[in-house]
Amino acid sequence: MRKIFIKGIKGGTGATSIVANLACALRKSDEDVIAIDLDSKSDLGLHFGLSWEHTSGWSNYLSFESALDEFHIDDDGVIFLPFGTLSANTQRINKTIESAQQLQVNDSAWLLFDCPAHQEIQDYDLSSNDIVLEVINCDSVCHGLVYRRLLQLNQCPKKWQHYFLINNYNSACELESDLLQVWQAETPLLAPVHINKDEVVKESTAFRNVAVNCAPYSVAHDDFETLASWLVTRAANND
Amino acid sequence: MNEFAVKKSNILTQYDIDNLLNRFGGKTSSYIEIVDVQKNNQIIEKYPLLSDVSRSSAMFDLSMHSK
Numbered sequence: 076m077r078k079i080f081i082k083g084i085k086g087g088t089g090a091t092s093i094v095a096n097l098a099c100a101l102r103k104s105d106e107d108v109i110a111i112d113l114d115s116k117s118d119l120g121l122h123f124g125l126s127w128e129h130t131s132g133w134s135n136y137l138s139f140e141s142a143l144d145e146f147h148i149d150d151d152g153v154i155f156l157p158f159g160t161l162s163a164n165t166q167r168i169n170k171t172i173e174s175a176q177q178l179q180v181n182d183s184a185w186l187l188f189d190c191p192a193h194q195e196i197q198d199y200d201l202s203s204n205d206i207v208l209e210v211i212n213c214d215s216v217c218h219g220l221v222y223r224r225l226l227q228l229n230q231c232p233k234k235w236q237h238y239f240l241i242n243n244y245n246s247a248c249e250l251e252s253d254l255l256q257v258w259q260a261e262t263p264l265l266a267p268v269h270i271n272k273d274e275v276v277k278e279s280t281a282f283r284n285v286a287v288n289c290a291p292y293s294v295a296h297d298d299f300e301t302l303a304s305w306l307v308t309r310a311a312n313n314d
Numbered sequence: 315m316n317e318f319a320v321k322k323s324n325i326l327t328q329y330d331i332d333n334l335l336n337r338f339g340g341k342t343s344s345y346i347e348i349v350d351v352q353k354n355n356q357i358i359e360k361y362p363l364l365s366d367v368s369r370s371s372a373m374f375d376l377s378m379h380s381k
Binding site for chain 2: 215218219222225226229250252253256257260261263
């Protein structure tokens with residue numbers, strides 16, 4: 076099972092949209108995909124067509140095993156599990172991650188976790204094959220946070236594969252263009268792909284869907300396909 | 315006297331790339347990464363926050379290798 080943890084380096088970077096679009100892009104390549112919402116705002120399901128009234132999820136159950144009825148499947152075959160309405164501490168979240176790995180799926184299935192920005196990645200029980208995508212935007216705040224994170228990673232015994240993934244990149248903005256150039260040249264752990272700013276990502280969410288489905292000829296579609304291909308290659312290297 | 319027309323272009327030709335490979339090594343490599351260090355430094359100097367981060371982080375070795 077291939078585990079990808081996706082979290083924003085700060086709130087509002089678009090991590091949940093990336094989880095949903097990446098899940099669909101992988102699914103379109105006939106991969107088995109399970110997306111699990113670990114964020115208490117519990118909005119991952121909206122991208123997969125879950126109704127707004129549906130609020131329950133795994134946090135509303137005493138154990139992961141009793142929450143199996145909360146798994147949903149979207150029109151493309153992506154299996155997803157909403158967070159729900161109750162809060163969950165780090166121990167409970169780690170228990171959910173551990174239990175998800177016991178699901179009866181094939182070895183090459185993808186397990187995508189939508190992680191909250193406020194939770195430290197070090198809090199999760201990660202192994203050397205786990206991939207963490209920390210989502211960043213091309214702005215100066217993220218620049219400062221990236222270098223702060225690099226210092227943290229430098230000091231902790233890093234066991235997982237950490238990457239910074241640029242989302243919402245606007246090449247028409249001088250600052251963003253400057254930052255991208257500097258990051259690509261000097262910043263360690265920058266993912267070799269980035270997601271360009273594309274309005275279809277927002278628009279497709281309004282239709283309770285994802286850009287990969289709604290706009291097959293969009294820039295976003297191509298970007299998410301590229302991201303999925305890169306991850307498939309990375310995972311193959313791990314295998 | 316001959317006057318030669320000079321074409322100014324930022325696009326590298328295969329000849330330019332071969333020259334760079336010969337000069338800096340990696341002749342057998344099919345991939346070459348060109349970094350404009352001077353321009354990057356100018357960008358960093360342009361923004362006070364970036365200069366601040368650059369100065370502070372220069373004290374640490376941030377080189378990390380992904381698997």
